[in-house]
Each structure stands twice: as structure tokens, then as C-alpha cells.
Amino acid sequence: MTFRPSDASGRAVLVPCQREIETIDDLRAETAALWKAEAPKAGADAIGSGWGCVGALLRNGEADEKLAPAWRDHFRKVRAEGLSVVNADGGLDIAWPETTDGIPADMDIILATATKPEATPPGAHSVACAWLGQDGGYERYFLENVRCGIRTAHDLEIWHHIDVDRPTWLEAEGYREAVEILRGETEKQNASS
Known part of the structure; x- marks a missing residue:
């Protein structure tokens, strides 16, 4: 699901990553796996194409401090531009999600795919x-x-x-x-x- 700031919020399900993300290599592997689910014919290390890409939202704190610069460098190296709600540094430009109870989601990193929006979205x-x-x-x-x-x-x-x-x-x-x-x-x- 692609989010745009002007659209009404939707609901999503947060699914744990296959492995703990402690290093940039872990993050690169998870984002590549997520992109492979979107584009099965994509290369092994791909995280996007002209119509979409993976972005990361890092919670303030250790994950953000440790991984943000490396993620930014990786994103810029493999994907020179942002797309929709993924900024030029590969960050998701959305608010930190909340549970249905209004509590901030308890995790350090959220990965999501975004697609290039149509000029006029279909109804x-x-x-x-x-x-x-x-x-x-x-x-x-x-x-x-x-x-x-x-x-x-x-x-x-x-x-x-x-x-x-x-x-x-x-x-x-x-x-x-x-x-x-x-x-x-x-x-x-x-x-x-």
C-alpha cells in the first residue's frame, strides 16, 4: 500500500523481519528481500526500480544513530532518488505508526515499499x-x-x-x-x- 501525506490513513500489518537488524548488511539483506517480494525478477541486491522502492523508518535512538548514515549511503548508491513517501536518503516520510490502541509501535525499524503515484490516482x-x-x-x-x-x-x-x-x-x-x-x-x- 502506498501512503501519501494527503491521503486518509490506512491500516497495515507489521511483520517481523527474518533476522535481527544490527548492521547495515542486515538492513541491506532485509530490504533486498522485501523488494524481491514486490519484484521477483529483480536482481539480488535491488531495492527499487522506476516504479517503486523500499524505504526505512528508523526509530530515534540506537538504531537511528547507528544505521541511518550507512542506510543513507547505501540508498543513494543503489537508488539515486526518492519516490512517493521515500525521501532521497531512503527514509520513509511517514509518522511513526501506532497500534489500534493509539500506542506507538514497539520496534526500532520499519521497512515498507512505496510505488510511484499516478498523476491522478485511480478512483x-x-x-x-x-x-x-x-x-x-x-x-x-x-x-x-x-x-x-x-x-x-x-x-x-x-x-x-x-x-x-x-x-x-x-x-x-x-x-x-x-x-x-x-x-x-x-x-x-x-x-x-
Whole structure:
């Protein structure tokens, strides 16, 4: 999910890194692995391309003091520019995330991917139509995000368009949990209006 300062906040799930990040080599390995998940054909040490990149948010303190200069140098070496909410030093330009209870997330480093935003972002209807008009399994991105609690302010509007058209992939067993979540939220929204 790409965040932009002017957009409403979404929800995301923070997942622990595969290993402790104590050195710049650890951080480089984790960011490369995260980018590989976004771009499977990327080179082993890649952390971005023309359409997106990985950024790091380091909590003030030891992690920031120890890793920030090395991360900045690495980012500039492999990725000469920032993108969207990743600044020219490779830092995520977002506020430190909070838990659903409003407590600052208890970790030292947060890694995330950001994508190059469209000049005019697509609306919920356009996004839904793109998923409805394909059969390559790309709807999985939306439904897996919903299932895992990774949400945006536009999810129910996207869902409405998808639910009205009822594509055959909507009935896939693997999507049942996400569909139930979205239908339940829609019922709550309709009951409160």
C-alpha cells in the first residue's frame, strides 16, 4: 500500500523481519528481500526500480544513530532518488505508526515499499473495474490485504463495485474469509446510514 501525506490513513500489518537488524548488511539483506517480494525478477541486491522502492523508518535512538548514515549511503548508491513517501536518503516520510490502541509501535525499524503515484490516482470504481476485467488472479492482492487487516479508506467502495458484478473468482474458497469481512462491514455501514 502506498501512503501519501494527503491521503486518509490506512491500516497495515507489521511483520517481523527474518533476522535481527544490527548492521547495515542486515538492513541491506532485509530490504533486498522485501523488494524481491514486490519484484521477483529483480536482481539480488535491488531495492527499487522506476516504479517503486523500499524505504526505512528508523526509530530515534540506537538504531537511528547507528544505521541511518550507512542506510543513507547505501540508498543513494543503489537508488539515486526518492519516490512517493521515500525521501532521497531512503527514509520513509511517514509518522511513526501506532497500534489500534493509539500506542506507538514497539520496534526500532520499519521497512515498507512505496510505488510511484499516478498523476491522478485511480478512483475506487477504476480499481474495481481493473480487477473485474482480468482473470490473472490479481484480485488476490486486494482480498489478501483485507483478510490480513491491511486496509484503506476506499476498500468498501471498491468492494461494492466488485460485489455488484459478482465475478466467478469471488466464490473461490481462498477468498471466503475476506468476502465475509467485507460483507459484514457493508452490513454495518448500511445499518448505520
